[in-house]
Amino acid sequence: MNHQIGDVILDLKNVSLAFGGVKALTDISFDVREHEIRAIIGPNGAGKSSMLNVINGVYRPQQGEIILRGEHFARMNPYKAAKAGISRTFQNIALFKGMNVIDNMMTGRNLKIRSNLIQQAFWWGPARREELAHRAKVEEVIDFLEIQHIRKTPVGRLPYGLQKRVDLGRALAMEPSILLLDEPMAGMNVEEKQDMCRFILDINDQFGTTIVLIEHDMAVVMDISDRVVVLDYGKKIGDGNPDEVRASPEVISAYLGVSH
Amino acid sequence: MNIRKLALSASLCTLALTSLAPTQASAAAKDQYFPVLVYRTGAYAANGAPWANGYIDYLKLVNARGGINGVKIIFEECETGYATDRGVECYERLKGKNGGATVFQPLSTGVTFALTEKAPVDKIPLITAGYGRSESQNGAVFTWNFPLLGTYWVGADVAIQYFAKKLGGVANLKGKKIALVYHDSPYGKEPIPVLEELGKKYGFDVQLLPVAHPGVEQKATWLQIRQHRPDYVLLWGWGVMNSTALREAQSTGYPRDKMMGIWWAGAEPDVKDVAEGAKGYSALALQHGAEPDAKVVKDILSMVYAKGQGTGSKEEVGQVLYMRGLLSSMLGVEGVRKAQERFGKGKVMTGEQVRWGLENLNLDQKTLDAMGFAGVMRPVQTSCLDHMGSSWVRIETWNGNKWEFSTPDWYQADEKFLRPMVMLASGKYAEEKKLKPRTPEECKL
Amino acid sequence: MLYRENGQFKTTYAADQQIFPIAQDRWTILGILLIAFIAIPLLVDEYLFRAILIPFLILSLAAIGVNILVGYCGQITLGAGAFMAVGAYAAYNFHIRIEGLPLLVSILLGGLTSALVGIVFGIPSLRVRGLYLAVATLAAQFFTDWVFLRIPWFTDNSSSGSVSVSNLQVMGWQIDNPVSKYLFCLIFLTIFALLAKNMTRCAIGRQWMAIRDMDVAAEVIGIRPLFAKLSAFAVSSFFVGTAGALWGFIHLASWEPAAFSVDRSFQLLFMVIIGGLGTIMGSLFGAAFIVVLPIVLNQFLPALGGVFGIKISTAGVSHAELIIFGGLIVFFLIKEPHGIARLWSTGKEKLRLWPFPH
Amino acid sequence: MGFFLETLIGGLMAGMLYSLVALGFVLIYKASGVFNFAQGSMVLFAALAMARFAEWLPHWLGLDSLWLANTIAFVIAGALMFVVAWLIERLVLRYLVNQEGATLLMATLGIAYVLEGIGTSLFGNNIYSIDVGMPKEPVFILDGLFEGGLLINKEDFIAALIAALLVGLLALFFQKTTTGRALRAVADDHQAAQSIGIPLNRIWVIIWFVAGLVALVAGVIWGSKLGVQFSLVTVALRGLPVVILGGLTSIPGAIIGGLIIGVGEKLSEVYLGPMIGGGIEIWFAYQLALVFLLFRPQGLFGEKIIDRV
16 A cells, blocks of 8 residues: 555644743744655753654644644544544553553544443343454454464563554544654664564555654654754744755754754 | 361361351250340440349349249350341350340340341230330230330430429419430430420420530530520430430539439449539339349349359449349349149249239239349339339439438329320331231230 | 362463363362252251341342442442442332332332442542542441432331331242241342453453552553443442342331431441452352351350350440451451452462472 | 631631641642542541550550650651551552542542541540640730730640741751752652662652651641541541642742632621621632632642643
């Protein structure tokens, strides 16, 4: 399958966010096009995670708006974002520790469940059929991510790298149109990083999912992303394709000057 | 957990479970078995313990005197903590032991309510001397309940008589305000219908002031009393609620001589620590007061305590609640004795036979004197339709140091007024339960 | 040896998603049910029924309800007793006010009323969490205590505030002796436990657990906290309320609000924590432990004292009971904070691998 | 008007005592993250010890000075509370570090049972009195201004003063002493405090001991008002809405919360109660706390929790 990069589907305009007196984001605008891999980079504390949190409504910006497929939002909320097909992973892995891998990924199918509480209580026709159908879907994702062997393991017992993969799996189980990845490779060894890169590219390629990712590792970012936004101290200091960004003097002084 | 531990815990479990099953004694018991529901712990322990000691000491005395026509008494305590479900568990555990329980006396209105449903099935009488449901006086409906010596309605009626007397006649009750400070539970609510009815009859105002369990928080209650300045305060508390009420009365300056307590608010633990602060406070007495000089008390000291078999401490013997327990115990024993007259002297009586005994109880002055109860109580005579047997009440007053009877001390409740209320309430109960009240003919059997 | 799952292959997702995927478990459960339904009614004496088995069944049902809220959805409650009271008094009012209403319907309506009240008192959970929420649920406890003491309508104007029911029957089946009461409660518990198990392995259960484990992440994948939390409150209160109705109707037959006091709420919370948070089985273990332990101690201690020639007074026994009970709770929390259910599953795993240690 | 003032003052004084109980909660929660349900049992235990030793000492030592007996009994009860604190740390807390809030809460419920059991079996379960010479009779002031004067309860007044004094002392202790500063550091961040060499275990013993002393003072005051008996454990339930209102981590919150709850429940009982049947003060206090909670989920003075993702 080949997905051409299309029109802008997500557009952020003049977003500012502050916690009490601390400004996390100042007047930031950028856009995301359909099917592209868009990276947000910047040093620690640059406001990258805050940016993602604004996009899917966990944080509420004081100013600015978010335009998603032509619809204007002063602020998102997580439920609306999920409904609109945005899913995400978390920097510090926010898996549901009390459940096993399958159940974690099944929660990703939550929005697609139609049966009601009573039907579920009685494990009755529609509820049962649905459970099995979604289980089949989840198994597809499990196959895709190559985690068959751990499907019944409680997530708390998994090593870090696998937890990250399950986190990705849960986001994928939602069949998102936009996938937000918060440092998907942080804390991984080289092999795990390579696997993760492959998955990200495959997701983008096979399902045509638009990907917005935050990453520390410059080399990886430059390799896999179509366009890059650079943040520093809550301000945008660069935006463009990897080569442009690499060439920008501002970015060099703020970020690339320091080797990682 | 390894296998050995598993095996160990499994065997411990079996051990525990086998200890659960009550040991069923042989059918032909030699001894009359008295289960004793007590509470020696928890919020009401200070009042529950002397009652239980009196109850058991009397059983010991009966044994020391040679048993009931030669039949020895055995007894067993079970701690209820004044909690209904614990009480029910105790009842279930003890009722079948040692050939069957003679009688139960739970000393808790809540447990009484629960057991009222169970006793008819198990055919074990319930004696609730001075507590329980007031309408259970009607033996035609409540065939297994015996509120001997008096119910709360009797208490409420006598309290109003006493106030009227102090005011110089019932006519002077008109326009007066009487506050009821009560324990917020079925126990505390029992007198309300009678008070309201009497209020209508005599034209006085009843103010209801509930106090939540366990009753240590009464500031607001007594602020209200200070605001409304009722002419009399009727205290319907139990345990720590009583002493708290007296302390609060003291600190808000409400005159203690205008306060009157039910017989459960008229014992030593209620006033001892307030001492001078409670001076002038009166309480109803369920006939008896503190009776250190009664012959039965002396007997207990000489025949039980002197041999080192006393249940509690010696100082407690003869105190108000101790005497209440002792009297309750005596009534049960006399029920058995009466039953033996009909069903065979020197035999162990079943619950059903004891019920007959309790229904035909006739303790006249001579009998009482012989048993050592002279001056402690008046004669009691029950019948199938009247399970109460006496409606006499005395009034006692705390002089700062000990309880004293006031003169004239004896009051009798107005049966003409109360009986219709009893009939109405028990009739409602019978209707709810679809019970057919016994007729006088059925009683004779 | 007996507990082996090799050779049992799942060929469909349906087979893999059974409640008991391992054959031996299915047989064990079947066996337990047979014993419970047939052997026990034939063998056991009245005391065990009335004092232990019936309370155990009813409190297990309530504990499952509490576990749904506390164990599955992570919302601490100290007000479970209140919902038992609502269930009991609501069922009572349906029972006496609507002539000819079947007993089953009354009890279930009691549960439903309790569910509605549960939703109302669950609303604070949308704003506060953890210990603050626990205290908010205490507000429900004290409020219902007061309502049933003070508003005569709820107790059918009974002068004492205590109510009673009698002549219970379901479609001609008289529920008056211990065996019928036991079976009645057992049927309730079996069905409700099955319902609870189904819910917790379905979408709704996953929503609850997601909210419990990481509420922000749950929201991000499209779980609405409002729905998840309030549905947990409703289902939990339904279970607890039904148990309350059974407690009043079947176990006590005559009761007052004190039967559902704050002590009951603590007791139920003890059950789920000792039994194991987030497991249906654990609720049953916890209930058994809490119901049986005090009774065992109560009878065991004097016997033990007797062995050593010490006569322990009634007060002494109940003090010792308090100390041992408290001590055991602390001991359990230290040794196995996940409760008896965890011990159980560890035991099963050991058995599966036996005789190899790992 | 006079009556309103009386109710208000009564509420303030009751509130001061609630604050004292709440303070016990706050101290322990701040330092160890434990919501200590055993606070009520500690009050009972301490008060029982104090009452009984004050009763026994004159017999044992032949003292006839009430004052001396009380003082020695107070010291012994304080020492017992230290032993209790030490045992709790030794046998319970150190095994439960980093457990969830619910587990810790349950553990304190277990501790509560043990304390109640030990306390009543050592010291008995009758009603005992503590006589520290508090005046019992009421005084009336401002006779001219209001009809019948304004009733002031001297005992309550002294109790409130003692409570206020204790709070002041604790505040000083936290601000000025090294131990106090260490306690605050632990409260802010366990691991950080440990990493700079503050011995966590010792701090816990100290803080439970301080909470035990607060319980002792509360027990003496309540005990001298009501007599020492089992129901003292229920004062814990009265203190809960106070900490919720004031915030679990704030000492001023405990004080102000106590006053608000005290005044709120007395006014509601006196003015609202008669309209709807009375006996409403307990749940009213809780509802009051709940309403506050809906506006400020962290309590009046609690720290706001921000979720980080």
